[in-house]
Amino acid sequence: MTLSHPAIRVLGWLVTLAAAAIYVFMLAVTLPHLSDLAGGMTMFDLRNGGYDFETARTILARLGTEGREYYESVQHVLDAFYPPLVALAVTYWMWRFAPRWRALGWLLPNVVLFAAMAIAVLAAAFDLTENVLVGQMLAARPDGLTAELVGTASGFTLAKTIAVSVSQTALLVLIAGPFIRRMIGGKG
Numbered sequence: 483m484t485l486s487h488p489a490i491r492v493l494g495w496l497v498t499l500a501a502a503a504i505y506v507f508m509l510a511v512t513l514p515h516l517s518d519l520a521g522g523m524t525m526f527d528l529r530n531g532g533y534d535f536e537t538a539r540t541i542l543a544r545l546g547t548e549g550r551e552y553y554e555s556v557q558h559v560l561d562a563f564y565p566p567l568v569a570l571a572v573t574y575w576m577w578r579f580a581p582r583w584r585a586l587g588w589l590l591p592n593v594v595l596f597a598a599m600a601i602a603v604l605a606a607a608f609d610l611t612e613n614v615l616v617g618q619m620l621a622a623r624p625d626g627l628t629a630e631l632v633g634t635a636s637g638f639t640l641a642k643t644i645a646v647s648v649s650q651t652a653l654l655v656l657i658a659g660p661f662i663r664r665m666i667g668g669k670g
Contacts, residue, residue: 494571494574494575494578497567497570497571497574498571498574498575500563500567501564501567501568501570501571504560504563504564504567505564505568507560508527508557508560508561508564512552512556512557512560513525513527513528513557515552516545516549516552516553516557519544519545519546519548519549519552520541520544520545520549521544523537523540523541523544525541525553525557526538526541526612526616526619526635526639527557527561527612527616527639529636529639530639530640530643531640531643532636532637532639532640533632533636533639534632534636535627535629535632535633538619538627538632538635538636539624539627539632540624542619542620542622542623542624542627543624545620550620550623553616553620554617554620554621558613558616558617561609561613562610562613564609565605565606565607565609565610565613566606566610568602568605568606569602569603569605569606572599572602572649572650572653573599573602573603575653575656575657576595576598576599576602576652576653576656577595577599579653579656579657579660580595580656582656582659582660583656583659583660585660586659586660586663588659598648598649598652598653599649601645601648601649601652602645602649602650602653604641604645605642605645605646605649608638608641608642608645609642609646611638612635612638612639612642615631615634615635615638616635618631618635619631619632619635
């Protein structure tokens with residue numbers, strides 16, 4: 483079965499739609515609820531530049547028991563599925579759009595394509611690791627938090643942000659390149 487097989491295409495779309503649905507639900511429901519519980523503070527997952535010890539401690543304190551339990555039992559359950567689904571979706575669409583580049587005669591060595599795909603998989607690994615570390619911070623509560631744990635979690639948040647940015651930019655370039663060339667009158 484090739485990537486152009488109808489079953490693979492359907493699966494690619496289903497994975498993409500599942501990832502998008504979870505992302506929208508987290509952005510529209512779970513993360514705003516957590517932010518409300520924490521007095522309007524942005525949660526760890528959305529702090530793309532990371533966070534320091536005092537910020538982490540304040541978030542945990544403001545979340546309280548209810549917020550920490552919700553983070554672990556709802557947000558982290560959703561965020562256990564989201565990173566692998568996004569990695570699968572991004573790598574699928576990279577693989578699907580790569581032939582369009584090659585059909586235009588544009589250089590796209592396999593090593594570059596596979597590196598971009600690997601970065602998408604790394605982004606998922608960083609996100610899942612971030613979730614484990616945030617889970618440890620939630621369990622530690624504000625009083626048991628250590629600077630080392632916060633620093634490590636924050637580092638994985640930053641690594642996730644960079645890897646997501648690189649992989650999704652690569653995907654956008656793969657998708658947009660042939661369309662832009664067509665719009666400006668080139669072949670394709």
